[in-house]
Amino acid sequence: MRKKWGNIGNKTIPFIFLAAILVFWQLIVDRGIIARYILPSPVDVILVGMKILPEIKVHLYTTLQEALTGLMVAIVFSLLLAMLMDNFSLIQKAVQPLLIVSQTIPTMVLAPLFAMWFGFGLLPKIMVVILVCFFPLVVSLLEGLNSLDPDFLNLMKSMKANRWQMFYLAKFPSALPNFFSGLKIAATYSIIGAVIGEWMGGKAGLGVYMTRVRQSFALDKVFATILIIVFLSLVLFKIIELIQFLLMPWRRAINK
Amino acid sequence: MLRRLLIILFYWERRINIKLRVSNFTQQYEGMPIIEDVSFYLQEDEFVTLIGPSGCGKSTIFNMIAGIVPIDEGKVSIDGEDCTGKIGQVSYMYQKDLLLPWKRVIDNTALPLIIKGDSIKEARKKIIPYLALFGLEGFEYKYPAQLSGGMRQRAALLRTYMFSKDIVLLDEPFGGLDAITRSKMQYWLLEVADQVRASVLFITHDIEEAIYLSDRIYVLTERPARVREEVAISLPRPRAREIVTSAQFNRIKKHILFSLS
Ligand SMILES: Nc1ncnc2c1ncn2[C@@H]1O[C@H](COP(=O)(O)OP(=O)(O)OP(=O)(O)O)[C@@H](O)[C@H]1O
Ligand SMILES: [Mg+2]
Numbered sequence: 001m002r003k004k005w006g007n008i009g010n011k012t013i014p015f016i017f018l019a020a021i022l023v024f025w026q027l028i029v030d031r032g033i034i035a036r037y038i039l040p041s042p043v044d045v046i047l048v049g050m051k052i053l054p055e056i057k058v059h060l061y062t063t064l065q066e067a068l069t070g071l072m073v074a075i076v077f078s079l080l081l082a083m084l085m086d087n088f089s090l091i092q093k094a095v096q097p098l099l100i101v102s103q104t105i106p107t108m109v110l111a112p113l114f115a116m117w118f119g120f121g122l123l124p125k126i127m128v129v130i131l132v133c134f135f136p137l138v139v140s141l142l143e144g145l146n147s148l149d150p151d152f153l154n155l156m157k158s159m160k161a162n163r164w165q166m167f168y169l170a171k172f173p174s175a176l177p178n179f180f181s182g183l184k185i186a187a188t189y190s191i192i193g194a195v196i197g198e199w200m201g202g203k204a205g206l207g208v209y210m211t212r213v214r215q216s217f218a219l220d221k222v223f224a225t226i227l228i229i230v231f232l233s234l235v236l237f238k239i240i241e242l243i244q245f246l247l248m249p250w251r252r253a254i255n256k
Numbered sequence: 257m258l259r260r261l262l263i264i265l266f267y268w269e270r271r272i273n274i275k276l277r278v279s280n281f282t283q284q285y286e287g288m289p290i291i292e293d294v295s296f297y298l299q300e301d302e303f304v305t306l307i308g309p310s311g312c313g314k315s316t317i318f319n320m321i322a323g324i325v326p327i328d329e330g331k332v333s334i335d336g337e338d339c340t341g342k343i344g345q346v347s348y349m350y351q352k353d354l355l356l357p358w359k360r361v362i363d364n365t366a367l368p369l370i371i372k373g374d375s376i377k378e379a380r381k382k383i384i385p386y387l388a389l390f391g392l393e394g395f396e397y398k399y400p401a402q403l404s405g406g407m408r409q410r411a412a413l414l415r416t417y418m419f420s421k422d423i424v425l426l427d428e429p430f431g432g433l434d435a436i437t438r439s440k441m442q443y444w445l446l447e448v449a450d451q452v453r454a455s456v457l458f459i460t461h462d463i464e465e466a467i468y469l470s471d472r473i474y475v476l477t478e479r480p481a482r483v484r485e486e487v488a489i490s491l492p493r494p495r496a497r498e499i500v501t502s503a504q505f506n507r508i509k510k511h512i513l514f515s516l517s
Pocket of ligand 2: 314351
């Protein structure tokens with residue numbers, strides 16, 4: 001009985017908690033404890049969000065375009081680097097330590113630099129996205145490629161498999177779970193990366209829009225934009241989860 | 257003189273049809289000797305077992321024959337030809353079943369064909385006639401995680417067989433199975449071996465299994481492995497399950513038990 005309660009709780013408790021926070025927030029603003037122009041209430045944010053949707057659409061598309069382009073490029077490059085490192089131990093030895101050290105650099109701080117180098121078009125934003133997505137992808141891919149029991153490779157060797165066959169028949173599929181964990185992180189980073197890139201200036205994008213409404217002190221619109229960014233990241237995350245679900249049918253079979 | 261002798265030896269080997277000969281295997285692992293001067297042979301259509309204590313170096317001997325590990329000292333010859341360190345000359349089943357979790361049974365068993373360059377469609381077509389013989393009918397589209405231990409071993413065996421070399425190395429294929437399944441699988445293996453006519457080199461540390469299956473048994477010592485004794489099993493074939501309770505069977509069993517300790 002108690003166990004059952006625990007199971008229900010695991011899913012509903014966070015929702016109840018979130019609802020409680022929102023109600024509390026709404027009350028604080030409605031009672032005038034905090035002024036509206038400093039903190040808009042949740043209801044305000046949602047209403048404004050719906051109102052600005054038509055004008056924000058173009059910004060949303062731009063940000064999405066930058067994020068997805070950057071993510072794709074990062075996937076391709078991380079795959080290439082991971083394959084190289086996996087096949088050539090010299091490259092692995094040379095790159096691995098740098099990779100780990102570079103993880104500690106907050107890549108976002110490079111955004112102003114990119115703006116100076118590449119101007120105010122899409123390119124500097126895409127560069128930020130590539131950079132923030134690249135490392136979680138490479139690291140998770142390498143981890144995945146190393147997770148395979150080496151006896152699988154010995155078995156394939158005994159069947160005269162070549163290196164490419166060992167890679168695509170055994171190594172790569174075994175790296176998929178790790179790859180997808182990395183991809184989910186990278187996907188959420190990609191939206192934030194694009195927005196931060198846009199803060200440095202540009203014609204369109206959620207980051208550009210945010211800067212504009214902030215400068216006119218429309219705090220409710222800032223909040224609404226943040227909400228949209230969060231929502232976008234979540235949707236991307238869920239899409240990747242769905243792709244993983246579709247690409248890895250054997251996992252479903254095990255759970256049945 | 258030596259030449260003459262070699263020629264005579266060569267024809268003698270041809271006459272009794274030696275498929276595989278291992279000569280003077282000696283191997284170290286990280287400076288520790290694990291195999292010492294091990295020699296044996298396998299005739300055509302023969303079932304030969306290497307029996308020895310856990311960790312004595314049996315799997316290492318198989319890895320050496322298959323060319324997976326570099327050989328310190330010794331020679332492998334197959335059909336009279338030197339195949340030392342040569343890969344792809346034998347069908348080799350590992351101690352672990354090593355089924356790829358993301359491939360269905362039919363594609364797992366087709367792996368050797370895929371590696372040889374068949375398309376998935378062609379490979380599947382070639383597998384289908386063997387599913388019944390290997391007791392996998394109805395399971396071909398399941399994933400390995402959905403199978404019982406016995407079924408997984410059958411799948412691993414079929415995959416080994418699909419590499420289609422006439423020498424088959426089986427490393428403790430039934431090691432992880434319960435006694436009942438194990439006994440069924442042994443009986444089944446004899447039937448299959450009879451139908452597909454292969455020369456089988458088998459590893460186990462189960463004495464009864466060794467006697468029941470084999471024509472000859474090599475008893476190995478503790479690490480470093482040496483050949484302590486060669487035992488010919490003259491039990492008649494085909495062998496019924498009850499043979500394990502016969503007096504002759506128990507005499508051999510006692511003998512090997514004594515030899516092992
Ligand atoms: N790759 C390896 N990693 C660790 N130890 C190894 C390896 N290869 C050989 N050895 C050592 O060599 C010895 C022989 O190993 P091997 O696997 O050949 O024994 P085995 O007779 O097959 O044992 P088992 O009955 O447990 O399968 C072991 O004691 C082991 O410590
Ligand atoms: Mg072993």
